Amino acid sequence: MLRAQATLPASEKPLARELLQQLIEINTTDSVGNVSTSAKAMQKRLLDAGFPAADVVVLGPDTPAENKGRKDNMVARYRGRTGSALKPILLIGHLDVVEAKRSDWTTDPFQLVEKDGYFYGRGTQDMKDSGAAMIDAFLRLKREGFVPDRDLILALTADEEGGKSNGVDWLLKNHRDLVDATFAINPDAGGPELDAGKATSMGVEATEKLYADYRVTSTNPGGHSSLPRPDNAIYHVAEALIRLEHTPFPLETNEVTRAYFASIAKLKTGALAADLKAVSGATPDPAGAARLSKDITYNSLLHTTCVATMMTAGHAPNALPGSAIANVNCRIFPGHSQEEIRKELIRIFADPSLKVQYMTDGGEVLDQGSDRKSMAPPPLNPEVFGPLEATVKAMWPEIPIIPRMETGASDSIYTMNAGIPSYGFSGMGIDHDDDRAHGRDERIRVVDYYTGVQFEYLYLKALTSH
Incomplete structure (x- = not known):
């Protein structure tokens, strides 16, 4: 019927x-x-x-x-x-x-x-x-x-x-x-x-995954653009974001993703099928995971992902910026909290002059994220x-x-x-x-x-x- x-x-x-x-x-x-x-x-x-x-x-x-x-x-x-x-x-x-x-x-x-x-x-x-x-x-x-x-x-x-x-x-x-x-x-x-x-x-x-936004801020006195400062706020934030781009979060799997990879492997052929099977076990194969991570979908199933989505800086074309602000959006692998990832971003940025804050869904900016983890x-x-x-x-x-x-x-x-x-x-x-x-x-x-x-x-x- x-x-x-x-x-x-x-x-x-x-x-x-x-x-x-x-x-x-x-x-x-x-x-x-x-x-x-x-x-x-x-x-x-x-x-x-x-x-x-x-x-x-x-x-x-x-x-x-x-x-x-x-x-x-x-x-x-x-x-x-x-x-x-x-x-x-x-x-x-x-x-x-x-x-x-x-x-x-x-x-x-x-x-x-x-x-x-x-x-x-x-x-x-x-x-x-x-x-x-x-x-x-x-x-x-x-x-x-x-x-x-x-x-x-x-x-x-x-x-x-x-x-x-x-x-x-x-x-x-x-x-x-x-x-x-x-x-x-x-x-x-x-x-x-x-x-x-x-x-x-x-x-x-x-x-x-768990959703989280983080505000990354750099500030300095600014000044006239003819007298460039070495600590330009835009450069500070940009350099931190480039470090983030080149620092993937650790490889992770859980019972759901392992079952998914094992099932999908049966539907694929060749090297892709082998790599999917290789990450479906209790200890995923790093080489197979690295190859799979070149695909944006598989990458997001194997890692926490954080990416810059917005940036604001400067107040005039002939003035040094007094501040630069970027939004970093993260999709957090189950088992980790928003505060844990905020601290990890601080480690990756490796710039103590930057302020990294958590931003709630309602737009409130906090110095600390929630300890809540994914369902x-x-x-x-x-x-x-x-x-x-x-x-x-x-x-x-x-x-x-x-x-x-x-x-x-x-x-x-x-x-x-x-x-x-x-x-x-x-x-x-x-x-x-x-x-x-x-x-x-x-x-x-x-x-x-x-x-x-x-x-x-x-x-x-x-x-x-x-």
Whole structure:
């Protein structure tokens, strides 16, 4: 039955495209965007489809003042079978996106453009594609009269990509009753890994790296540019960043990444397969790891990574800078804290004149980072993986399901810390070498988007049809 439905019917494509276009074309960046507009648009979609007003709410914090009216979240409840004793399932996804400059792109980042078999636009990979798919699944199931065996809760939220009002965190702290669940599914991680458009595996987030920003500052008296000082603040920071560029963090693996490498090795051939196998054991082979680290994806699975992302310096073209400031963004391997990595950056920079501070998600600059470490993997719940195996088998016969470590970071950190086991996967396949999330000309192959929409529908139906 599932196999016969593996492709999104042609009759369903117009709505799926319309939802993606609507989400892409509402600017939800932190600087000038408005998540509330997007949340209300999706609320209207559900209300128009017959969901009760009491079950589709838009709400968010009124503080800080600059966020008032812009950072609302939508929470929708799809009612399950009357009298069901099963606890709800939570689906989460962020509506906000990272900044995108029109001058950097070949298309308008806030317009859905279809060309050469791809949808282009900010959020086509991260993660308005999955937001559209979840809304589409709710609308389609409702239209069919489907009654799940328990309540499904969908939370589309603000500030995962930056800002002071993270929606998942806020909802858990202020409206736990609206989002409390037995487990959460977060399509912001995992999914089919493609090789030239062909699915080779289905990744499931089992753990993730820890996010951290650090401010690196150099100061001096400045002065007239005709009298250059040897301790130019810009040079101090630049030299420290060059040292960082050439000082990789130590090689590391854990039970999740070792299992991932062992599974992926079976799908590859030649030297690549040998190197993947060589890092899958308890003691990873340094030579194999060095070769793999030349690939940006494998490198991020083998190391903590820290990279300069922003720099500010100077006040006039004919004056020496009184200060230079760089932002260093780190994705920290599980087992290490933000404060531990701050101290490691100080060691790498080897310049006592520099100040290295931790910057919170809300922009607060602190002299010390948190001792919090990445979350432990949740149990492999058969309620989650049974329906997943059936859906994957229907859509991509023969590909394995492989738990993996998310190299970025997601809102699962909040649900996990709140005691809600969380699993990351979607049906949105991205080619291994075409990860453009947060980058210019972000895109998803049109056929892969429609496949992901169908996956969401089939998985939610399988998940709640007991």
